[in-house]
Amino acid sequence: MQGFMYPNEVELQWSILIVLYPYITGLVAGAFILASLARIFNIAAVRPIYRLSLLTALAFLLVAPLPLQLHLGHPERSFEMYLTPHRTSAMAMFGFVYLWYLLVVLLLEIWLDYRGDIVLAARSRRGPMKWIYSALTLGSYNIAPESRRIDDTVGWVVTLIGIPSAFLLHGYVGFIFGSVKANPWWSTPLMPVVFLFSAMVSGIAMVLLVYRVSMWLRRREPDTACLDTVARYLLYIFLIDFSLEMLDLVHRMYEASESFRTLDFMVHTKLFGSQVVLQIWLGTLLPIALLAVTQVIRLSVPARRRLYTAAAALTLVGIFAMRWNVVIGGQLFSKSFLGYTTYKMDFATREGLLPAIALMILPFAILWVLLKLLPPWREKAA
Amino acid sequence: MKPPPSNDLNRRDLLAGFGKFIILSGAARVALEAATTGVPPPDADKYKAAQHWWAMTIDVGRCIGCGNCVRACTKENGVPAGYFRTWVERYHVNDADLEHPVVESPNGGFDGFKPKQESAGKSFFVPKLCNHCVDSPCVQSCPVGATFESPDGVVLVDEKYCLGCRYCIQACPYGCRYLHPTKKTADKCSLCYHRITKGLTTACCEACPTGARQLANLKNPADPVHEFLRSNTVQVLKPHMATRPKVFYKDLDGAVR
Amino acid sequence: MKTLLREAGHLVRLATLGALLLILFLLVRRAVVPPSFGKYGHYRAASLEEIAARPASFAGREACEACHDDIATMKREARHARLGCEACHGALAAHAEDPSSNKATKPDTATLCVRCHEADSAKPKWFPQVVSSEHMGDVPCGSCHNPHKPKV
Numbered sequence: 001m002q003g004f005m006y007p008n009e010v011e012l013q014w015s016i017l018i019v020l021y022p023y024i025t026g027l028v029a030g031a032f033i034l035a036s037l038a039r040i041f042n043i044a045a046v047r048p049i050y051r052l053s054l055l056t057a058l059a060f061l062l063v064a065p066l067p068l069q070l071h072l073g074h075p076e077r078s079f080e081m082y083l084t085p086h087r088t089s090a091m092a093m094f095g096f097v098y099l100w101y102l103l104v105v106l107l108l109e110i111w112l113d114y115r116g117d118i119v120l121a122a123r124s125r126r127g128p129m130k131w132i133y134s135a136l137t138l139g140s141y142n143i144a145p146e147s148r149r150i151d152d153t154v155g156w157v158v159t160l161i162g163i164p165s166a167f168l169l170h171g172y173v174g175f176i177f178g179s180v181k182a183n184p185w186w187s188t189p190l191m192p193v194v195f196l197f198s199a200m201v202s203g204i205a206m207v208l209l210v211y212r213v214s215m216w217l218r219r220r221e222p223d224t225a226c227l228d229t230v231a232r233y234l235l236y237i238f239l240i241d242f243s244l245e246m247l248d249l250v251h252r253m254y255e256a257s258e259s260f261r262t263l264d265f266m267v268h269t270k271l272f273g274s275q276v277v278l279q280i281w282l283g284t285l286l287p288i289a290l291l292a293v294t295q296v297i298r299l300s301v302p303a304r305r306r307l308y309t310a311a312a313a314l315t316l317v318g319i320f321a322m323r324w325n326v327v328i329g330g331q332l333f334s335k336s337f338l339g340y341t342t343y344k345m346d347f348a349t350r351e352g353l354l355p356a357i358a359l360m361i362l363p364f365a366i367l368w369v370l371l372k373l374l375p376p377w378r379e380k381a382a
Numbered sequence: 383m384k385p386p387p388s389n390d391l392n393r394r395d396l397l398a399g400f401g402k403f404i405i406l407s408g409a410a411r412v413a414l415e416a417a418t419t420g421v422p423p424p425d426a427d428k429y430k431a432a433q434h435w436w437a438m439t440i441d442v443g444r445c446i447g448c449g450n451c452v453r454a455c456t457k458e459n460g461v462p463a464g465y466f467r468t469w470v471e472r473y474h475v476n477d478a479d480l481e482h483p484v485v486e487s488p489n490g491g492f493d494g495f496k497p498k499q500e501s502a503g504k505s506f507f508v509p510k511l512c513n514h515c516v517d518s519p520c521v522q523s524c525p526v527g528a529t530f531e532s533p534d535g536v537v538l539v540d541e542k543y544c545l546g547c548r549y550c551i552q553a554c555p556y557g558c559r560y561l562h563p564t565k566k567t568a569d570k571c572s573l574c575y576h577r578i579t580k581g582l583t584t585a586c587c588e589a590c591p592t593g594a595r596q597l598a599n600l601k602n603p604a605d606p607v608h609e610f611l612r613s614n615t616v617q618v619l620k621p622h623m624a625t626r627p628k629v630f631y632k633d634l635d636g637a638v639r
Numbered sequence: 640m641k642t643l644l645r646e647a648g649h650l651v652r653l654a655t656l657g658a659l660l661l662i663l664f665l666l667v668r669r670a671v672v673p674p675s676f677g678k679y680g681h682y683r684a685a686s687l688e689e690i691a692a693r694p695a696s697f698a699g700r701e702a703c704e705a706c707h708d709d710i711a712t713m714k715r716e717a718r719h720a721r722l723g724c725e726a727c728h729g730a731l732a733a734h735a736e737d738p739s740s741n742k743a744t745k746p747d748t749a750t751l752c753v754r755c756h757e758a759d760s761a762k763p764k765w766f767p768q769v770v771s772s773e774h775m776g777d778v779p780c781g782s783c784h785n786p787h788k789p790k791v
Contacts, residue, residue, distance in 0.1 A: 004485040006510075006557030007466045013548040013561065073546015073566030080526040080545060082664070083672050086681050091549050092525035108653075115649065138656065140649035147646040154650065181623060182519060182555035335557055336639035338485055429691075446762045448755040450726055457730050458696045472761050497759040497770075505761035530682035540686035543673075576693035585697050591722045591755055592766070 003339025017067035030203010051376035059367035184259035197241035202319035283318015437628035444594035447507035454589035512571035513627030696730035748781030
């Protein structure tokens with residue numbers, strides 16, 4: 001501890017797990033936005049990754065509550081949020097937003113889109129897989145064109161509702177931080193918007209990487225037009241995200257309110273590595289520059305792909321750093337504005353680095369299972 | 383055509399009247415018994431929340447930084463070492479630099495303070511605790527209703543219901559909450575609710591040698607708090623947070639954070 | 640309409656499943672939410688009683704005066720009138736409850752008094768304070784001062 005902190009403030013309350021949580025829900029929102037580009041905005045070029053985006057979103061959404069459960073003092077009481085939600089609490093309402101998004105948007109849309117394949121698989125497979133697919137049919141084997149047309153219409157409506165729902169899902173996480181008046185690092189009306197746009201950026205980057213990796217594993221060529229379009233959207237949204245973050249910064253510097261000096265000092269010292277170097281230079285400016293290069297200079301396909309991959313990877317690191325800077329940064333300074341503390345991250349404890357790493361690997365394991373269960377690609381008949 | 387209202391007693395009126403008679407006669411019987419035998423009715427000394435709106439007054443000019451309050455609170459409430467339901471801060475304000483007071487609170491003031499003799503500037507002690515805010519941001523933020531304001535104005539934590547999400551700890555502008563290391567629930571000053579509902583004062587007020595800390599009941603017209611608030615320069619901590627705290631400080635210096 | 644129902648049978652099944660889950664949730668909620676919840680506000684009213692029932696460690700000054708009237712009288716007229724007994728003697732509710740089995744201890748004036756009376760520039764000027772090393776050296780305060788009537 002440096003300087004003075006209220007005695008109860010020295011120990012951080014929210015750990016790396018709470019950094020992971022907005023990161024993961026952000027990836028969900030971003031992946032879904034890509035899917036909606038295909039379905040609602042009819043951008044044909046991104047059609048090849050429509051299903052992949054949905055499955056990626058699902059894999060991450062299923063993991064999202066886990067860091068929270070590990071963090072809670074009494075995870076066995078977490079269901080209380082659904083039993084007696086306190087309507088004045090942003091956190092309580094989020095439980096319902098999450099459930100809505102999981103059930104009514106994501107699972108429903110995936111089910112409606114895949115129903116044809118599910119029924120076919122239920123009929124043709126044998127053994128335990130047959131039971132799984134049969135259960136997923138909900139007992140209805142009707143995949144006649146009229147029925148599928150209904151699925152298509154309802155699915156379209158679900159995706160349409162899904163867009164504001166995705167905004168709500170991640171904007172809400174931003175609101176959970178942004179509405180805490182006690183913490184000047186968090187308390188800004190810009191927080192939900194910044195979270196949302198950085199979520200979209202991270203989600204798009206993640207789907208781009210997942211697409212490249214899965215195509216590479218399948219020894220197939222990724223669709224160039226698709227990659228080009230995804231990269232272009234990544235750039236546009238990144239520019240908006242960067243502008244919002246700069247707006248927040250400039251606003252703080254200009255207003256120079258009570259907390260400014262203490263926060264400014266913190267950014268220049270304790271958060272310099274994670275905020276200035278990792279988040280801004282390497283995680284935002286560099287990927288924007290790389291993507292901008294691909295838009296301005298005519299490069300060969302392999303060169304473009306390499307730049308896209310690099311930009312996407314840097315983006316993912318940068319957005320993680322952004323979540324770190326918000327959550328951890330908000331707890332490093334004292335509310336007396338007279339001191340600072342340090343975050344001591346453990347390794348193999350419940351809230352340590354090891355479970356955090358495991359939780360970041362888990363969505364990929366789930367995605368692998370989902371890709372096997374519900375392959376996004378229709379194999380051409382031999 | 384509606385029939386005109388009847389002046390006769392209908393059955394409902396009769397039953398209501400009879401019921402009232404039974405209840406009132408029962409009450410009358412008890413009161414009569416009390417008046418004649420001198421034995422108070424069983425409920426007379428039971429604590430009535432509706433007659434209390436708890437607050438605290440702190441006279442900064444009387445605090446000597448002995449740390450008795452911190453030790454007493456720890457003993458009374460089983461506060462774990464390293465965590466604080468109440469604590470004392472020592473301020474040293476240099477005339478030239480009002481923006482940067484030198485503040486310390488070694489172990490929350492539990493062991494008192496190392497004596498210092500400063501020549502320039504001014505020094506003083508400030509005890510702090512949960513302000514039992516009327517518009518408490520911690521109560522607002524609790525997702526399940528595990529922290530709440532009691533009907534008599536005390537902000538409490540239901541340790542059987544708290545999930546340990548720590549959102550309330552983040553929401554408190556005063557740093558008065560912590561996570562109990564073994565119970566894994568949020569914890570903070572309870573204004574010694576178990577004492578004040580039995581006619582005792584809080585442990586910190588009991589232990590304070592100079593009477594700097596005083597428990598107050600704003601609903602009691604005879605409580606000294608009313609005179610205190612009327613005749614002194616009184617402040618609350620962080621008024622710009624609009625939490626409506628109920629701990630009132632006399633002669634709180636502007637340098638206090 | 641009949642065609643629509645036939646073609647959308649799977650959606651009807653899904654809606655039914657959803658409705659069943661909702662009903663299940665409402666039933667679980669009825670069974671599991673604590674009965675006193677919501678009585679006074681959005682919290683478990685029973686916790687008020689639970690918190691109020693916690694045991695006290697400090698007895699409070701009135702409890703001491705009941706038995707130790709002589710000391711109380713002496714102290715009432717003296718400089719330490721404002722101090723509660725337990726401010727120096729520690730938590731004594733157990734002693735007040737059962738004096739024979741729970742003995743109170745006499746604090747050591749060599750270490751007790753300086754906690755309040757050691758000079759410090761942050762202490763109010765009117766408060767009696769001394770630099771103990773200059774005032775009496777190693778001599779315990781109790782040698783000259785009666786804690787219940789400290790003025791010499």
